[in-house]
Every structure is written in C-alpha cells, then in structure tokens.
Amino acid sequence: MLRFAPALAxxxxxxxxxxxLAGTVIPAFGYxxxxxxxxxxxxxxxxxxxxxxxxxxxxxxxxxxxxxxxVSTALVAVFVGGWSQTRTFRFxxxxxxxxxxxxxxxxxxxxxFMIAPSGFLARLVSPxxxxxxxxxxxxxxxxxxxxSLMAGLIVKxxxxxxxMVLAALPQVPVTASRxxxxxxxxxxxxxFLFATWPAIYRQIRLxxxxxxxxxxxxVDVAVILGPTTPAPLPVRLVEWMxxxxxxxxxxxxxxxxxxxxVTLGALLIWLVVEKLxxxxxxxLAARGRRLRRDASVRRVALALMGLTAAIVFGGLGVLxxxxxxxxxxxxxxxxxxxxxxxxxxxxxxxxxxxxxxxTVGLAATVLSTLIVVASLAREAETGRTGGNRTLxxxxxxxxxxxxxxxxxxxxxxxxxxxxxxxxxLVLVHLVFVLPYVFLSLSAPWRAFDTRYEAIAxxxxxxxxxxxxxxxxxxLARAVFVAMAIGFAVSVGQYLPTVLxxxxxxxxxxxxxxxLGAGGNRRVIGIYAFLQMLLPFxxxxxxxLVPALLFRNRxxxxxx
Amino acid sequence: MQDPSTAGLRLEGVRIVLxxxxxxxxxxxxxxxxxxxxxxxxxxxxxxxxxxxxxxxDPVFKGGGRVLCGGRDISRLPAQERHAGILFQDxxxxxxxxxxxxxxxxxxxxxxxRTARRELAEAALADIGLDGFFERDPDTLSGGQKxxxxxxxxxxxxxxxxxxxxxxxxxxxxxxxxxxALVFERAKSSRLPVILVTHDAADAAAAGGDVIEIG
Numbered sequence: 001m002l003r004f005a006p007a008l009a010x011x012x013x014x015x016x017x018x019x020x021l022a023g024t025v026i027p028a029f030g031y032x033x034x035x036x037x038x039x040x041x042x043x044x045x046x047x048x049x050x051x052x053x054x055x056x057x058x059x060x061x062x063x064x065x066x067x068x069x070x071v072s073t074a075l076v077a078v079f080v081g082g083w084s085q086t087r088t089f090r091f092x093x094x095x096x097x098x099x100x101x102x103x104x105x106x107x108x109x110x111x112x113f114m115i116a117p118s119g120f121l122a123r124l125v126s127p128x129x130x131x132x133x134x135x136x137x138x139x140x141x142x143x144x145x146x147x148s149l150m151a152g153l154i155v156k157x158x159x160x161x162x163x164m165v166l167a168a169l170p171q172v173p174v175t176a177s178r179x180x181x182x183x184x185x186x187x188x189x190x191x192f193l194f195a196t197w198p199a200i201y202r203q204i205r206l207x208x209x210x211x212x213x214x215x216x217x218x219v220d221v222a223v224i225l226g227p228t229t230p231a232p233l234p235v236r237l238v239e240w241m242x243x244x245x246x247x248x249x250x251x252x253x254x255x256x257x258x259x260x261x262v263t264l265g266a267l268l269i270w271l272v273v274e275k276l277x278x279x280x281x282x283x284l285a286a287r288g289r290r291l292r293r294d295a296s297v298r299r300v301a302l303a304l305m306g307l308t309a310a311i312v313f314g315g316l317g318v319l320x321x322x323x324x325x326x327x328x329x330x331x332x333x334x335x336x337x338x339x340x341x342x343x344x345x346x347x348x349x350x351x352x353x354x355x356x357x358x359t360v361g362l363a364a365t366v367l368s369t370l371i372v373v374a375s376l377a378r379e380a381e382t383g384r385t386g387g388n389r390t391l392x393x394x395x396x397x398x399x400x401x402x403x404x405x406x407x408x409x410x411x412x413x414x415x416x417x418x419x420x421x422x423x424x425l426v427l428v429h430l431v432f433v434l435p436y437v438f439l440s441l442s443a444p445w446r447a448f449d450t451r452y453e454a455i456a457x458x459x460x461x462x463x464x465x466x467x468x469x470x471x472x473x474x475l476a477r478a479v480f481v482a483m484a485i486g487f488a489v490s491v492g493q494y495l496p497t498v499l500x501x502x503x504x505x506x507x508x509x510x511x512x513x514x515l516g517a518g519g520n521r522r523v524i525g526i527y528a529f530l531q532m533l534l535p536f537x538x539x540x541x542x543x544l545v546p547a548l549l550f551r552n553r554x555x556x557x558x559x
Numbered sequence: 560m561q562d563p564s565t566a567g568l569r570l571e572g573v574r575i576v577l578x579x580x581x582x583x584x585x586x587x588x589x590x591x592x593x594x595x596x597x598x599x600x601x602x603x604x605x606x607x608x609x610x611x612x613x614x615x616x617d618p619v620f621k622g623g624g625r626v627l628c629g630g631r632d633i634s635r636l637p638a639q640e641r642h643a644g645i646l647f648q649d650x651x652x653x654x655x656x657x658x659x660x661x662x663x664x665x666x667x668x669x670x671x672x673r674t675a676r677r678e679l680a681e682a683a684l685a686d687i688g689l690d691g692f693f694e695r696d697p698d699t700l701s702g703g704q705k706x707x708x709x710x711x712x713x714x715x716x717x718x719x720x721x722x723x724x725x726x727x728x729x730x731x732x733x734x735x736x737x738x739x740a741l742v743f744e745r746a747k748s749s750r751l752p753v754i755l756v757t758h759d760a761a762d763a764a765a766a767g768g769d770v771i772e773i774g
Contacts, residue, residue: 070568079671118710156730164625226615255625382618383618383619449651450655451616451645451647451649451651452651454610454613454615454637454638454645454650454666455641455645455713456714457613457614457615457639457641458613458638458641458642458643458644458645458716458718458722459639459644459713459716459769460639460640460642460667460716461639461663461664462639463637463639466639469664470653473655474653474654474655476655550655552657552696553654553655553656553696553697553698554696554698554699555654555696555697555698556654556655
C-alpha cells in the first residue's frame with residue numbers, strides 16, 4: 001500500500017495537468033469530434049485574435065505577472081536582509097503570515113473596500129482634509145493599467161514568498177555571513193544581498209515562477225480589482241469558456257493556449273530580469289560598494305511590509321463592519337446604524353455553498369494528507385527523497401496557468417460521465433491542495449529525530465506501532481497545520497471551482513466573486529467574511545486540538 | 560549456564576562501508592555482563608556500528624557480516640525483533656507521553672492488564688529513586704532524572720543486549736559518574752552484553768572491558 005503512495009502523488013499532480021493541457025490545446029486547432037470539429041484549422045485563433053482590445057488584455061496579464069513577482073521578491077529580499085533575526089522581524093512575521101490563509105478574493109475585496117473613492121481611507125480624511133462630501137469620481141479600483149490589481153496580487157504573494165524564504169534560511173549560514181560582511185564594512189541590506197540572497201533565491205526560484213504563473217492568469221482578483229474595458233485576458237477567457245454557445249468552446253480553447261503563451265512570455269521576461277538583477281548585484285559587489293547607510297531603505301521595506309498586513313486586515317475589518325451595517329453614508333467613518341438585516345436575508349441562501357465549501361475542502365484535505373503522509377513514510381523507509389524531481393511535480397500544477405488545463409480537464413471529465421459532480425470537484429481541488437500540504441509537512445517530517453524510532457524498535461515495537469504511537473503523535477501539530485493550510489487553499493480556489501462546478505456546485509468563494517459584480521456591499525461583506533472565517537477556523541482547530549491533546553506536555557508546545 | 564561459545568553478543572566479520580570507503584571492520588565476542596568499548600573521533604562511523612547491530616542503519620551505508628545474539632543470527636531480523644536496548648546522548652523520552660507512559664510503552668506485551676503494567680512501571684520508578692513520578696511530564700524532569708528514566712525504560716523492555724551511544728557525554732561531571740555507575744551496575748546484574756561507543760576515555764575505564772580504537 002505504502003509502496004504506491006509516491007506514484008499516486010505524482011499521478012495526482014501530473015495526470016490532470018497533462019490531460020487537461022491536451023484537452024485544451026487540441027480543440028484550439030479545431031479538433032473536438034463531440035462538437036463536430038474534425039478538421040485541423042487555425043480558425044479558433046483567428047476568432048480570438050479578432051476580439052477587440054485583445055492586445056491590451058494580454059499586456060495587462062503579462063505585466064501583472066512580471067510586476068507582481070518583481071515587487072514582491074524585491075520587498076521580501078530587502079525586508080529579510082534588513083531585519084532578519086530582530087524582534088521587529090519576528091513581530092512582522094507573525095503579523096504577515098496569517099495573510100497566507102486569507103483567500104485571494106477576500107483579500108481583494110478587503111483592498112477594494114479600503115482604497116475605493118468611497119472606501120475607508122477616503123472616509124478617514126473626508127471631509128476635514130479633502131473637502132469631499134461625495135466620493136470623488138476617480139477610477140482607483142478597476143483602473144485601466146491594472147495597478148490596483150497588481151497591488152491586490154502583491155499583498156497576497158508577499159506573505160507566500162516570505163514564508164518560502166523563511167523555509168530556505170536555515171540552509172544558509174545567515175548569521176555568519178552577516179557578521180562577516182559587517183566586519184568588512186558592508187551595510188545590513190547590501191551584505192545580505194551580496195552574500196546570502198543568491199543562495200536563498202536559488203531555493204525559492206520555483207516559488208517565484210509560481211507567483212508569475214498565478215499573477216498572470218488570476219481570475220478572481222482580476223474580476224474584483226482589474227480593469228474592465230478591456231478586462232485582463234484570464235477574465236475574458238472565463239467568459240468565453242462559460243459561453244452557452246457550444247461553438248465558443250473552440251475559441252475558448254484557443255484563448256487558453258494564448259494564456260499559456262502569455263504566462264510563458266512573462267516567465268521568459270522574468271528570466272531576463274533575473275539575469276539583469278544578478279549582474280547588477282555582482283557588479284555592485286565587485287566594485288565593493290558598501291552601501292552602509294541603508295537605514296531609510298530598511299525603514300521603507302518595513303513600512304511596506306506593515307502596510308500589506310494593515311491594508312488587508314483593515315480591509316477585512318471594514319468588510320465585516322459592512323456586513324452588519326445599516327445606513328452608512330459617505331463620508332462617515334463608521335456606519336450610521338448597525339443592522340443584522342443583511343445577515344438575516346443572506347443566511348438562508350448561504351447554507352448550500354457553505355456545505356459544498358466545507359465538504360469539498362475537508363475531503364480534498366484529508367485525501368491529500370493521507371497521500372502525503374504515506375509518501376513521506378515511504379521516503380523514510382527507502383531513504384530516497386526524489387530531490388528535484390519531487391519538487392518539479394509538486395510545482396507543476398502551480399506553474400501551469402489554471403485556465404490552461406482545468407478547462408481541458410473539464411472536457412475530459414464530462415466525457416467520462418463525471419461532469420459537475422462533487423467527486424470531480426474534490427479531485428480537481430486535490431491537484432492544488434496536495435502541493436501545499438506536501439510543502440508544509442515535508443520539512444518537519446524530514447527533520448524528525450529518527451533516534452526516537454530506533455529506541456521504539458529496540459523496545460520491540462513494530463514499524464506500524466512506532467508510526468502510530470511515536471511519529472504521528474509527535475508530528476501531530478505539523479500535520480494539523482498542514483491540513484489547515486490545505487483547507488485554506490481549497491476554500492480559496494476560484495477558477496477550478498467555477499469551471500468544474502459549472503454553476504451547479506457553488507462555494508462561498510465563487511458566490512462572493514459572482515456577487516462582487518452586483519456591488520451590494522453588505523452581501524459582499526457577508527460572503528467575504530465567511531470566506532476568511534473558514535480558513536481561520538481551520539487554523540484555530542489546528543492550534544487547539546494538539547494543545548488539548550498534549551495539554552500537560554511542555555515539550556510538545558512549540559514544535 | 561549457557562555454552563560460553565554462543566552466550567552474549569558475537570560480531571562476526573562486521574564491516575560497514577559508505578560508498579567506496581570502509582568505515583570499520585570488527586570481529587569480537589561480548590560476553591553477558593561485559594562491555595565492548597568502541598572509541599574514535601566524531602565522523603569515524605562508530606555510531607553506525609550501533610545502528611547496524613540495532614537494525615536501523617541508514618540505507619546510504621552498506622553493512623556486511625553477521626551479528627549473533629545467544630547463538631542466533633539476528634543480522635537479517637528487523638529492528639523490532641532484535642530487542643536492542645539503546646541509550647543515546649539525549650534521554651529522548653517520548654515528549655507526548657507521561658513519564659509512566661514512557662515506561663508502560665516499553666513493557667513487553669506478555670505482561671497483560673492495565674494494573675499489572677502500571678505496577679511494574681511504578682516499581683521501576685521506585686527502583687531508580689523516582690517514586691510517584693508516573694504522571695509527570697517528562698519535560699519537567701532534571702537531566703539526571705531523565706537519564707534514569709531512559710535507563711529504566713530500556714531495562715523494562717527486557718533487552719537482549721545494550722547499545723550505548725555516548726550516553727553520558729551531555730551530563731555534567733558529577734552526574735556523569737553517578738549515571739555511568741548506575742548503567743554499568745544494572746547491565747552487569749542483568750547479565751547484558753553491552754557495546755559502548757564513546758570518545759571519553761573515562762567511559763572506557765569505567766566500562767572495564769575490551770576497547771577498540773577506530774577512525
């Protein structure tokens with residue numbers, strides 16, 4: 001049984017992606033017998049390329065990918081360089097890390113509610129400073145250049161990259177390098193960037209690629225914050241995919257291939273950016289530039305880091321407030337009156353989506369955890385970690401744009417008679433949940449002190465008994481955290497849920513994004529609140545259960 | 560009285576290699592109640608000898624030769640059937656169990672009944688001067704107390720031999736002599752063959768048996 005776990009994990013990570021890609025690319029060339037397409041043709045591409053404003057849609061998606069990655073990576077690098085191993089750093093880390101659990105859509109709504117002309121920030125300074133008694137007629141959210149879209153992506157990718165860097169840090173002699181470069185007279189930031197960052201970047205490179213792939217093809221964030229005339233490519237793509245006219249499938253497929261091209265383009269541009277960045281660092285280091293006065297740079301990085309946390313959490317707070325507000329006129333900072341009317345009206349309709357979100361999330365999380373634990377147990381038995389190959393498969397579903405393969409996968413699933421079913425949805429969520437569960441659990445699992453198992457074996461305990469009585473309980477906290485992360489990932493899934501659910505299976509996240517278009521702030525507030533409540537409950541349970549199980553065991557407190 | 564040629568622990572042509580490099584090669588017979596001390600600098604592979612004998616050698620190493628315990632070849636047996644009592648540098652009490660839980664976990668299955676198992680564990684605690692420690696959280700014990708519980712845990716499992724991996728090196732001086740005396744006294748009274756790995760000459764002297772230098 002255990003022997004097949006790694007193969008099963010690889011199959012779950014790669015087969016849907018490969019089958020999905022095939023199912024996307026082939027119809028793009030006109031071949032889809034079920035819809036009467038039997039001849040190979042480039043017509044679908046001609047239709048797509050003839051869409052108005054297409055170039056602009058593509059350019060926004062492309063620049064989103066590159067800019068988001070560049071800003072997030074630079075911010076994380078300077079912040080870690082400037083502040084690592086300080087109390088401020090640990091404080092900021094604990095402030096930013098929970099952002100990871102907030103679904104993209106909820107964070108985007110939070111941001112929108114903060115920065116919109118009628119949003120919280122404008123209210124804070126009106127009318128006493130601005131003189132506004134009505135919201136100014138500015139296009140901040142949905143701006144034409146996609147700046148707020150990029151901001152919405154950056155606030156979510158910064159915590160992700162920060163976590164990846166934190167995971168990479170122990171493999172690099174950070175303290176020694178810092179002391180050495182300091183004695184040579186280098187500033188904190190420059191010393192870090194010259195001496196330590198290249199080794200860290202090598203380890204987080206795939207994660208940065210995943211950021212580019214996600215940012216260049218994100219749909220939910222783009223629907224909420226992105227420009228509308230024209231919308232970024234991924235948003236238009238989903239419109240084509242959901243077009244009830246079946247012949248639009250060909251065009252949607254061609255559009256998905258275009259999306260793959262755009263993401264690939266963004267990655268290629270990034271390779272150039274990487275090279276230039278590396279050269280610049282090397283050039284500066286070779287000239288021996290000390291850059292000792294970096295206090296202002298450090299402070300800016302710290303402020304920006306704090307701002308990402310403040311703006312998302314503040315935004316979520318404003319969302320929650322909206323959900324219980326009655327009348328709330330501009331420019332009042334607080335609601336004129338509180339009311340539960342919104343909740344009363346919405347709650348009866350929330351039940352179905354809530355059940356789907358929770359059951360799909362739990363199923364995908366439990367399955368992922370079983371497969372990951374079995375794979376890791378097998379790895380410990382054979383002593384083979386699979387190295388870079390494992391990493392490649394783990395990142396595969398995160399590197400291929402979701403729209404690029406989930407659409408094709410949907411055609412396959414429909415063909416196999418498992419169209420918009422609960423099972424199909426769980427399977428698709430599994431593809432995205434598994435990598436995160438693995439990435440989060442593998443480090444503590446591999447770091448386990450195997451001498452405990454040697455002792456248990458010496459006491460005459462079987463492998464199975466040792467596993468269930470020693471290793472699993474001792475790693476319980478890590479397993480629960482990995483499960484909470486997996487559940488949060490499932491809750492946040494938008495595109496796969498929309499495409500596979502096909503309107504018949506809706507979750508809190510798909511409902512929230514769909515309702516976002518309506519602009520009813522109370523309803524959006526309620527759905528976004530539920531969206532962040534679910535992952536939060538997951539993490540609360542993950543903290544609570546081990547704390548109760550091991551309440552009298554001091555050494556089990558901090559794993 | 561057992562036949563002296565089969566009693567105890569016999570290492571026959573034991574050889575451990577890492578890639579092309581031979582780490583050690585040993586031919587020895589350790590009689591019940593006696594100690595074989597293996598000395599060498601860190602990185603010399605002396606701990607891999609214990610891993611090989613105990614049955615938990617990391618797959619990157621290759622081990623050859625036979626280990627006979629009481630005349631029986633155990634080198635093909637899985638670790639849990641060798642009944643090796645192991646003490647490491649750290650006491651490694653299972654942190655999620657109580658002190659008593661650690662001991663009860665070690666008692667052979669043949670002892671049945673909750674009360675009987677608990678009484679056995681309580682008696683073992685009393686024997687090492689830790690009366691009434693059954694419900695305690697292992698993390699709240701002092702270093703010396705932890706070391707004694709670890710020893711009691713190993714002995715309760717009725718091992719066939721003891722493997723000691725520098726078990727005294729992290730204890731402070733005064734405690735070290737105390738625990739060292741206790742371990743060897745118990746090993747002798749239980750007539751257990753012992754392999755001790757260390758780089759402390761005082762350990763070897765206290766053990767009193769054969770000494771092999773490797774590395």
